Each structure stands twice: as structure tokens, then as C-alpha cells.
Amino acid sequence: DSGVTxxxxxxxxxxxxxxxxxxxxxxxxxxxxxxxxxxxQGLQFLIQYYNGEERAKGNILERFSAxxxxxxxxxxxxxxxxxxxxxxxxxxxxxxxxxxYGYTFGSGTRLTVV
Amino acid sequence: ELKVEQNxxxxxxxxxxxxxxxxxxxxxxxxxxxxRQDPGKSLESLFVLLSNGAVKQEGRLMASLDTKAxxxxxxxxxxxxDLSATYFCAVDYSGAGSYQLTFGKGTKLSxxx
Numbered sequence: 001d002s003g004v005t006x007x008x009x010x011x012x013x014x015x016x017x018x019x020x021x022x023x024x025x026x027x028x029x030x031x032x033x034x035x036x037x038x039x040x041q042g043l044q045f046l047i048q049y050y051n052g053e054e055r056a057k058g059n060i061l062e063r064f065s066a067x068x069x070x071x072x073x074x075x076x077x078x079x080x081x082x083x084x085x086x087x088x089x090x091x092x093x094x095x096x097x098x099x100x101y102g103y104t105f106g107s108g109t110r111l112t113v114v
Numbered sequence: 115e116l117k118v119e120q121n122x123x124x125x126x127x128x129x130x131x132x133x134x135x136x137x138x139x140x141x142x143x144x145x146x147x148x149x150r151q152d153p154g155k156s157l158e159s160l161f162v163l164l165s166n167g168a169v170k171q172e173g174r175l176m177a178s179l180d181t182k183a184x185x186x187x188x189x190x191x192x193x194x195x196d197l198s199a200t201y202f203c204a205v206d207y208s209g210a211g212s213y214q215l216t217f218g219k220g221t222k223l224s225x226x227x
Contacts, residue, residue: 002156033214043202043217056212090157098206098213103147105157 003027004106006091012112018079021109023091025072029104031055031094032074034066037108038087049074050097081113116141116207120218127193128226135221137186137203145206146186147215148177150199157202161188193225 003026013019025032034046045058049068060066063081068074078085091106117140127133137146145164149157161170163179163186170177174197176189186203200222204215 035215042219043204045214045216048212048214050212056214058214088154092157092215098145098208102159102162103215104159105149107156110154 002104002106004091004093004104006089006106006109008109009107010110010112012114013081015081015083015113017081017113018077019081019111021076021078021089021091021111023074023076023093023106025074025091025093026104029093029095030072031097032068032072033092033094033103034060034074034076035090035092036087037090038084041087043090046076048097055097078111083113086111086113116143116205116216118203118205118216118218120203120221122221123219124222124224126224126226127190129194130192132192133190135188135190135201135203135223137188137218139184139186139205139216141205141207142181142184143205143207144179144181145213146179147204147206148186148188149202149204151202151220152199160201190223193223195225195227198223198225 005024031050033048046060048056066076088108090108092103095101119138148160161177166181168179200220202220204217
């Protein structure tokens with residue numbers, strides 16, 4: 001157990017639907033990062049939150065959004081899902097911004113869009 | 115835009131042999147990470163390299179960082195089957211004021227008995 005908790009582990013949904021992925025960071029970590037891993041695109045950074053505020057955006061689609069709550073857990077919302085959104089979604093956390101003390105990854109949520 | 119290139123992307127090696135995986139990156143950074151991923155699993159942190167000349171070793175794996183050459187290497191000594199996995203390097207880079215990881219495409223290692 002890395003200390004970063006992601007739920008659910010697996011999700012199967014239909015095209016056009018909306019899903020929410022949840023991440024609880026390691027205790028004491030203030031930053032949460034979301035990554036998408038797919039066969040064709042590899043591991044791509046989506047978005048980062050630090051202590052409740054958005055700090056950096058990567059290749060995140062407009063159909064996707066995220067937020068970090070006062071208790072520091074984060075949610076990634078994916079809407080109008082397409083087949084190409086099927087991927088493994090990882091959450092990572094770090095103490096501050098950046099990995100000076102390392103990044104810790106969760107076990108991921110495998111999303112399958114049918 | 116930061117680019118991280120790993121080579122080789124696929125590596126099949128016999129048990130007992132040595133090999134090196136290379137990771138080149140395009141922008142100045144002194145933070146580089148190596149991760150291991152088993153199929154369908156999470157990313158396991160192997161090494162955190164935070165300065166030029168950093169060298170770290172764990173078991174049969176040794177990682178080094180040359181920030182001037184923008185190059186990191188992951189050396190495998192006397193490979194064993196349990197090392198079969200995909201290995202990623204990732205560079206920590208502050209673009210618009212906040213650090214984030216940019217990953218290489220990964221090296222899929224198969225160690226054959």
C-alpha cells in the first residue's frame with residue numbers, strides 16, 4: 001500500500017456517460033497529480049492541484065475536469081466519454097509542488113468505455 | 115516542450131547478462147526518477163536522482179544522472195527473471211511555475227532463463 005488510495009479500481013461505462021474518479025493522497029501530502037496511461041499515448045500528465053488550488057494543466061481535454069477538496073482528496077470528472085478515453089488513470093501525490101521528496105502513485109483506476 | 119526519450123523500448127536479455135537502459139531529455143532539469151511497472155499495476159518508485167552526478171544502487175539495478183548531458187542510465191547487472199517489467203524514466207520539470215513529471219515511453223524488459 002503506497003498510501004495513495006484510488007477508487008474505484010475498475011470502471012466500465014458506455015460512450016456518452018460521465019464518471020468520477022477519486023483519489024486520497026498520502027497523509028501529509030498537499031499536491032495531487034492526475035495522469036492518464038494509454039497504449040498509444042503512454043503516460044501523460046493531466047492536471048495538478050496544490051492545497052485546493054489548480055497549479056498546472058497538461059494535456060487535459062475540455063470534457064475532463066478535476067478539483068481538490070478541503071480534506072485534500074481529489075476527484076477527476078470525465079464526461080461525454082468516448083472509446084478513446086479507455087485508459088488507466090493514476091493519481092500521484094507529493095509533499096509540496098514537485099518531487100523533491102518524491103512522488104507516490106496510487107494503484108490506478110482502469111476505465112473501459114464500451 | 116520537454117521531450118523524454120528512452121532506448122531501447124524493448125529489451126530481451128538472458129539471465130546473468132548485463133545491460134543499460136538510456137534516458138535522454140531535452141530541457142535542463144536536475145530531477146529524474148525511475149519507475150518500474152508490472153502489467154496492469156501501479157508505478158513503483160525505484161530511484162530518485164536529484165543532482166548532477168547522482169548515482170544510486172539497489173540490488174541489481176544502478177541509476178545515474180548526468181544533467182550536463184541530459185542523460186540518465188539504468189544499469190542492470192546479472193539480470194534475473196524477476197526483473198522482467200516495464201521501466202520508465204521521468205523528468206521533473208517546472209514549466210509554468212509548477213513541477214510535473216514527463217515520462218519516457220518505457221522500456222519493456224524481458225529476462226529469459
